[in-house]
Amino acid sequence: MNAHEVPQPSPSRMTPFAGHPIVVAIVPGQPELVALTAISWSQAAGNPPLYFAYVDTTRFVLEEFPDGTVRHGEVDPDTVDDRWEDRRIQIVxxxxxxxxxxxxxxxxxxxxxxxxxxxxxxxxxxxxxxxxVGTRAPGRGARVREFLEGSVAVQLSHHQHRPVLVVPLGVVDWKTPLWR
Incomplete structure (x- = not known):
């Protein structure tokens, strides 16, 4: 492999479920189904830890630490917005x-x-x-956001080698037109 090749998924890169944690992406106000699904998977695998994570897209990473935590800051340094701390407390x-x-x-x-x-x-x-990860909440707004921003699940599945479990949070009837 040359210096510019990206390591590809293979059996040698698999991480066994038993004894290894599961990362769970969450969003405030999201149905508990995502967390409950992750709990069920963890229990089935012998109770490895769950790392719940909320990604605040209105902030940026200043520094990444070896334990997966980050020091983050505001996108606009001229504003002071401490709502992120309230959001963190609510999620916890x-x-x-x-x-x-x-x-x-x-x-x-x-x-x-x-x-x-x-x-x-x-x-x-x-x-x-x-x-x-959970799917976006159903509705036209979610479809437009997904079209513009892309699906986090799809982006994850294309940019790293771990399996991505997608929990459906809203089912669309096949007979219902997508764009009403």
Missing amino acids: ETLTRVMEGTGVPWEFRYLAGRPDRSLTHLARAVDAAAIV
Whole structure:
């Protein structure tokens, strides 16, 4: 392999589920189904830890640390927006409630920047076996955003070697026209 070739997925690069954590991408207000699916997978694999991660696209990464955490800052340095801290607290409170009594160890990471890059960095840092993401909420706005921004699940599946489990959060009837 030359210096410009990207390592490709192969059996030699697989990370076994048993004993390896799972990275779980979450969004505030998202249905608990994503977390519950990750909990179920963890329990089936012997309770490896879950690393829940929210990626704030309104902030950027200043520094990445070996444990998957980041130091982040505001995109516009002339503004002071501390709402991210309130969002972090809300997410941790929700996760604490959802994880209670599951027996699955977990941690939370507040990340910044592009979701696919941030989640890949975290997965590498913790040697995750897989990444769990939810689909976007149904509706025209979600379809337009996905068209413009792309699907995080698709971006992940093209830019790193770990399996990506996509949890459906809304099903579209095949008989219903996509654009109404």
